[in-house]
Amino acid sequence: MNTDRSRIPFIAVLFVAVGLGILLLSVTALPRAEKVEATPIEAENPLDPPIVSEPPTQLDQGALIFWGVCMACHGNEGQGLTDEWRELAFGEDKDCWTSKCHASNHPPQGFEFPHTVPALVGGGKLGRFTSAQQLYDYIYAMMPWWNPGSLTPEKAWQVTAYLLKMNGTLPADIPLDGKVASAIPVHRKVSAPPNDTTLALILAAALTAIMLGWLLQEILRRPLPADLAAGTAPKSRLPRPNFVYHLHPPSIPAAQSRWRYTLGAGGLAVFLMLVLGATGLLEMFYYIPTPELAPVSVETIHFFVPLGALVRNLHYWSAQLLVIVAAVHLLRVVFTGAYARPRRFNFLLGLGLFVLALLLDFTGYVLRWDEGIRWALTAGTNLLSSIPWIGPRLYEFAVGSSVISPSTLVRFYTWHIYALSAVAAFVLIWHLFRVRRDGGIAAPLPTLTETPARITRFDLVKREVLGMFLAGIVLILLATFLPAPLGAPIRGTPTLETDTRAPWFFLWVQQLLKLGDPFLLGVLVPVIVLGVLALIPYVLPAPAKEELGHWFPRRGRIAQILVAVLVTIILILTALAAFTS
Amino acid sequence: MLFRPQSKRIYHTKHPMSKYSRRDFLKLTTDGLLALGATLGIGGLVRFLSYEMDPAPPSEYDLGPAINFQPDTTTLLMHIPAALVCKGNDEFVAFSLICTHLGCTVEQKNDKFECPCHGSIYGSDGQMEKGPAQKGLRRLRVTKNEAGNLILHMN
Numbered sequence: 001m002n003t004d005r006s007r008i009p010f011i012a013v014l015f016v017a018v019g020l021g022i023l024l025l026s027v028t029a030l031p032r033a034e035k036v037e038a039t040p041i042e043a044e045n046p047l048d049p050p051i052v053s054e055p056p057t058q059l060d061q062g063a064l065i066f067w068g069v070c071m072a073c074h075g076n077e078g079q080g081l082t083d084e085w086r087e088l089a090f091g092e093d094k095d096c097w098t099s100k101c102h103a104s105n106h107p108p109q110g111f112e113f114p115h116t117v118p119a120l121v122g123g124g125k126l127g128r129f130t131s132a133q134q135l136y137d138y139i140y141a142m143m144p145w146w147n148p149g150s151l152t153p154e155k156a157w158q159v160t161a162y163l164l165k166m167n168g169t170l171p172a173d174i175p176l177d178g179k180v181a182s183a184i185p186v187h188r189k190v191s192a193p194p195n196d197t198t199l200a201l202i203l204a205a206a207l208t209a210i211m212l213g214w215l216l217q218e219i220l221r222r223p224l225p226a227d228l229a230a231g232t233a234p235k236s237r238l239p240r241p242n243f244v245y246h247l248h249p250p251s252i253p254a255a256q257s258r259w260r261y262t263l264g265a266g267g268l269a270v271f272l273m274l275v276l277g278a279t280g281l282l283e284m285f286y287y288i289p290t291p292e293l294a295p296v297s298v299e300t301i302h303f304f305v306p307l308g309a310l311v312r313n314l315h316y317w318s319a320q321l322l323v324i325v326a327a328v329h330l331l332r333v334v335f336t337g338a339y340a341r342p343r344r345f346n347f348l349l350g351l352g353l354f355v356l357a358l359l360l361d362f363t364g365y366v367l368r369w370d371e372g373i374r375w376a377l378t379a380g381t382n383l384l385s386s387i388p389w390i391g392p393r394l395y396e397f398a399v400g401s402s403v404i405s406p407s408t409l410v411r412f413y414t415w416h417i418y419a420l421s422a423v424a425a426f427v428l429i430w431h432l433f434r435v436r437r438d439g440g441i442a443a444p445l446p447t448l449t450e451t452p453a454r455i456t457r458f459d460l461v462k463r464e465v466l467g468m469f470l471a472g473i474v475l476i477l478l479a480t481f482l483p484a485p486l487g488a489p490i491r492g493t494p495t496l497e498t499d500t501r502a503p504w505f506f507l508w509v510q511q512l513l514k515l516g517d518p519f520l521l522g523v524l525v526p527v528i529v530l531g532v533l534a535l536i537p538y539v540l541p542a543p544a545k546e547e548l549g550h551w552f553p554r555r556g557r558i559a560q561i562l563v564a565v566l567v568t569i570i571l572i573l574t575a576l577a578a579f580t581s
Numbered sequence: 582m583l584f585r586p587q588s589k590r591i592y593h594t595k596h597p598m599s600k601y602s603r604r605d606f607l608k609l610t611t612d613g614l615l616a617l618g619a620t621l622g623i624g625g626l627v628r629f630l631s632y633e634m635d636p637a638p639p640s641e642y643d644l645g646p647a648i649n650f651q652p653d654t655t656t657l658l659m660h661i662p663a664a665l666v667c668k669g670n671d672e673f674v675a676f677s678l679i680c681t682h683l684g685c686t687v688e689q690k691n692d693k694f695e696c697p698c699h700g701s702i703y704g705s706d707g708q709m710e711k712g713p714a715q716k717g718l719r720r721l722r723v724t725k726n727e728a729g730n731l732i733l734h735m736n
Contacts (some may be wrong), residue, residue, distance in 0.1 A: 188636045193628075203625065206618045213611035285630060297634070306628040 047076070047089060058175055062162030065155055069144050073114065078121030078166050081114075111146035121166045126186050131296070133181035133489070136160040157181075174303060178488030179370075183299035193306035197480055200310045204476040211469040218462050245457045249436060254453040255549050256441040257460055261336070264467045265329035266435075271468045272322040273428060275475065279315035280364075280417065287367070289413040291406045294369040295489035302486055309483060310476075316484030317475055319361050323505045326354050334536065334563045337543030337556035338442035344537040346434035349427055351534055356424040358505060363416035365503050369409060372487035375500045377404060379513075386519040444549035501577070508573035529566060536562070644723075644731040647671060655689075655705065662686050663721055663733060664694075666706065675721040675733055676707035682714040694718065 049067050052060035066074075075085040086096070096102045102113035119125045129135040140156040142148050151159065157176050164170035169189050174180055184190060241250075255261065286305060288297040301308040330350065333339055339347040366377050381404070385395040396402060400411035435441065502510040512521040540559045547553035552560060642661060650656060652669030662678040678687050678694070685698035693710065694703040702711040707718035722734040 185636065199625065203621060206614070206621050210611070210614045210618045213607065213614050216607060216611075282626075282629060286632070286634060300632075300634060305632040307625050308629065308632070311629060 058158050058161050059165055059170070061155070062158035062160070062165070065151075065159050066162050069151075070120075070159065073117040073145065074120050075117075078119060078125075078163070080119035081117035082119075114145060120163055126163070126167065129186045131182045132160055132164060132176060132184040132186060133178070135163065135186055136176075136178075136181055139163075153178075171304075179486050180299055180303050182296045182489050183303060190304055192303055193308075196307055196310055199307065200476060200480045204473055204480075207469065207472060207476070211465070215462070215466065218458075241457060245461060248457040248460050249440065251454045251456045252440055252460060253443045254455050255443045257455055257463060259463075261549065261551075262441060263328060263332050264463075265325050265332055267464055267467055268325045268471055269322060269329055270428070270432070271471055272318045272325060273424070275318045275472075276315060276322065277421075277425075279311050279318065280421075282311045283315060284417060287413075289367070289410055291369060291409055291490070294367065294409060295487075298368055298370070298486065299489075302483070310479055313479035313482070313484050314475055315364075317478045317482070319364060320504075321471075321475070322357055323361060326357055330354060330533075331563065331567070334556075335560055336442065336549070336551055337547060337553040337559075339537040339559075340442075340542035340548075340556075341537070343434075343438045343442065346431060346438055347537050348534055349431045349434060351530070353424060353427050353431060355530065356420055356427065360416060360420050360424060361505065362503065363412045363420060366412045367409070367416060368486065370487035370489055372485055374490055376502050376506075377408075379502070379510075380506070381408075383518055383522040387523055388519065391519075442548045445545060504574070504578070507577040508570045511573040511577035529570075532562070532566070638735070640735050642733045642735070643726075644733055646729050647673070647725055647731050648729075650731070657689060658733075659686075661733070661735075664689075664707070665723070665731070665733070671725075673723040673731065674706060675723045676717075677719040677721055679719070680714060681709075681716050681718065682712075687718070 050060070050063040052063060056064070067076075072089065073081055075082060076089075079085060090096060096113040097115060101107065101110035104112050106112055126135060129138065136156055139159055140149070140151060140153060143151065143156075143159075157178075160181070161170055161176040164176070164184070164186065167186065169184070169186060170176070171184060171190055171192050174184075174192050176184070241248075283301060286297055286301045286308070288294060298312070301312050303309070305311075333347065333350065362376075362380065366373050381395060381399050384398055385391040387394060392402075398411070398415075400407035501507065509522055509526060512525060515521055536559045540562075541555050543553035543556045547555060642658075644650075644658070644665065650665065650667040650673070652667050654667055656665045656667070657678070658665060659678075663675055664678055666674045666676075668674060679685075680687050680696040680698065680701055682696060682699055682701050685696050687694040687696045687701070687703060692705045694705075694707070695701070696703075696714070699713050700711070701709070701714035703714075703718050704710050707720070709715070709717040724732050724734065726732055
């Protein structure tokens, strides 16, 4: 026995060692994203066009434009208009500014040639620019010399990419555009983390393995004695629960835990909130809540922090799914008549949580501070000032100033990460407490069911873990393959390609707002919808006791029809807003 | 989660020669997988938090033409922070102004340097004169590049 026991720590250490090994492998030996770069090949003669791949990459296009447009003045290697370059490129015409085309008395199609042209490559040569975005802005507005502004944004990005490449600071495998450029420094090399997708999938696989092992163990566990399983055994014979089990009642009616009855929606909402808390905390390590740096730090998290894209996408997808799951939970409660006494107050708490989730979604969405949120922020907050009497005060309270300003961002940050989150956490715990205080989830009376079966907390936790596991896998897959949206940083004047859509859960309000008065349609209507929902348990007839625990109880018809109509209208409005421009 | 053999219980199927049942094996496997998952998770967390967002300060500074500095003068370069002492004849000595005690920037006082935080005092060439600092201000290397500019090396 002793010899066998002594082997256990060894095997445990072995497992951890294997884990460490896999981790090290995943860190170092993952297929790094260093594909053969389609770098434009230097032509043999410095004046020949660069040889590019087919189809040309962004970098190739940039090299071609540089060759055709920039090279004459800036030199083939970005060295500037040096004597050597003038000799090499123009030979007899090397004193360009004395020639007829480029002197001050140039003909209409000519232009005056500058005497000094800055070098573009080498330490400190692009010293006036910090980020690739600033370099792009300059090129787009000021270059080429004789016809500023003639480059399309696409071409200006191509040239910017080529300049970064020549300076050795272009990260591989990230197409340069407005979404990422402000996080790419001109003078410092940053590289995108090696393949995070693989690591995310390894995490998902590890999670799967653990879950399968755990479930198998649970399935093979010796069945509990009949009286324990039925929850009718004396308290002294019940197994002592650990902390997680202790959070659950010793046993509940089996009817309260059926997937087809609860849809698992409430539990999933709790799980999503936990994921949101954890990933949000991680994002806070990098997020900088100032107007200049907020979008840059989001870009940094998304493109450069190892696993940052996974964390951000998990946060995004959990938030989106939370709205859906919470709505499903609300519908389940209405359609099963579970809102009736004694659960009336908990219905209100749940409704409050739903509103908090929407507010958290909106404030979190604004924290991106990119072009994608500009108009949603403007329109959303202006709805507040449309309220008579208290509107302007309310606006200042929410926005922190009489106009959208830097303090708006700080205020939304505080709303999001602390004020609203703390209230939501408190109401969530209260909501869960009330579920137990009110006698658990609404279920058929034990006397009315043929099999008044009960399940223990151990079975309950097993179901919860299974649900969390499935949801976790879905989340990881969504987060790995569908990135959260990200736009170009807000900089001064609005750009025309800006997205003017509200976030999807407010699309129905946006559609309503097209019809007329903002206060009536954008504030009063949503408040009335909320009020109608809140009044359901207090005004409408409650389902009979013997109807509880079943879908669509007869005496809850009015509430069911009312909510079904409301949901249909909201869905139609959302569809209208989504599919018309 | 700690592994405990349950082999004495009769309801486990096990090989007659083995002290361990199938259940023990499964438990061990699961615990191992949990450990593996935790290791991966912690590894991912470390990776996530290890990103350096802001660049390190430059390793060298261009101080401009050497002729700008008069012999027998001490120039304070507060943006670095460092002091450049010109001894004449193109002989330059530089030292950091960061106190070697706990990193406050020292102040120049009558030819000496005094730390405002804990009172360490350094001489005009940065040598230690009074504690609590244990050693003098850090010497920095000064070179001249081909354009005649002084380059201050931070390491």
